[in-house]
């Protein structure tokens with residue numbers, strides 16, 4: 001988008017902006033992204049006494065869980081499936097109590113489903129030593145978020161549109177240029193001293209070979225990324241079976257393998273799966289008492305980082321570590337892991353035993369169509385002996401994840417180039433322990449960053465429900481230290497009072 005002249009400078013004159021004729025709205029807190037990270041920040045601000053008319057939110061998706069839900073559904077985590085966080089990681093409830101597990105148990109007991117309720121009670125009592133860790137169903141998370149959205153007045157604060165540019169102003173604030181959805185797409189400016197960016201992952205990730213295949217053939221049917229709509233694959237397999245190549249080792253790969261098995265069992269079709277991995281993995285990973293098991297070349301771990309990295313001693317270790325030491329710690333604790341679930345472990349064992357699920361190790365050299373609606377994958381196999389080989393498959397599902405490169409997010413790339421934002425050793429933006437983008441400080445104005453683009457700093461699980469809440473808490477606490485007007489503290493009785501309001505579903509400040 002071509003910005004008007006008054007918005008070209010790094011320090012925009014507020015007077016010139018007002019005279020430009022562009023619609024300008026002034027507010028105090030501006031949350032950019034409108035996803036779960038924005039929701040966590042806005043929820044925290046509201047609970048700390050900020051009113052609806054002091055906050056504005058901008059994003060593409062009308063509901064904060066919009067993008068999360070779409071990515072989950074497309075990667076086969078339907079609303080009924082269980083996700084990967086624990087009972088207390090509730091983006092709708094910053095106290096985390098009662099957790100989703102208690103809520104689910106109460107619901108089951110109300111319907112007389114004693115056995116299931118008892119199973120959950122056992123699970124939360126004995127996880128992870130004797131039982132798999134508890135995880136809520138996706139639907140439960142969405143419903144809880146809907147309730148909290150109503151309570152805090154999300155829809156009144158929300159502006160749907162594309163954020164095109166962010167600039168500092170000459171009076172210590174920031175101006176954000178937004179092109180609204182519909183309405184002739186006339187740009188609108190929002191001016192605020194406190195900004196929060198949570199823009200999620202810039203794009204889905206494609207391996208270079210998959211990209212080359214897409215570019216040369218234009219085919220989006222035989223080779224898909226797991227986060228793309230790809231229901232046609234399951235429909236064709238249910239009709240006539242086939243061979244699928246799966247790439248990636250995370251929870252999406254596990255869930256897709258499970259879905260393929262469900263179709264295999266329901267239809268009786270001959271569905272074969274080749275799990276194509278770059279290298280074999282046999283050794284467990286350990287860091288102090290945190291241990292990640294490796295079985296069948298998958299790495300199993302309840303969450304994407306050990307629990308102690310969320311709020312225990314590993315959180316402190318990372319915060320105190322030198323920035324250069326952080327990538328090694330993050331690699332030791334995280335990486336491509338899948339959820340340590342009994343059903344998924346058993347699925348891998350059964351699939352290998354029955355022969356419909358096979359592992360192949362090697363690097364993909366190129367992917368070509370074979371002219372008859374199939375794919376040919378040329379490989380440099382790693383084991384048992386290095387050799388060139390080829391696979392012919394009906395489909396390939398790339399589950400290698402999401403792309404976090406700063407350069408591919410136009411807004412962040414522009415911001416980072418223009419204001420010289422520093423990158424950390426993981427290639428994301430450097431933030432302070434309070435999640436502030438220090439180089440963007442403008443007088444009293446401050447900008448905070450949460451979510452995937454803040455990875456590699458002092459907190460490991462930034463891209464998780466708990467991590468987003470932690471970032472919200474740290475950044476709001478930093479504002480409290482600056483005595484920002486309208487922000488109350490959330491300690492002792494005030495916290496208990498606010499929790500009671502949450503429990504009753506009452507607006508945190510008693511109205512706008």
Ligand SMILES: Cc1cc2nc3c(=O)[nH]c(=O)nc-3n(C[C@H](O)[C@H](O)[C@H](O)COP(=O)(O)OP(=O)(O)OC[C@H]3O[C@@H](n4cnc5c(N)ncnc54)[C@H](O)[C@@H]3O)c2cc1C
Pocket residue numbers: 032033034035036037038058059060061064065066067068071072075083084085089161162163164198199200201411450451452463464465466468
């Ligand atoms: C499939 C999947 C499953 C996950 N499961 C779990 C789990 O079980 N537990 C857990 O704790 N975490 C989980 N996560 C991780 C994390 O909680 C989510 O990624 C979460 O949605 C991150 O929130 P966010 O606000 O940073 O990003 P998002 O929720 O993606 O929101 C960012 C928003 O910014 C918008 N945006 C970006 N650029 C612009 C722009 N220029 N203009 C307007 N809008 C823009 C996007 O459209 C998007 O709506 C999961 C992630 C995925 C992808």
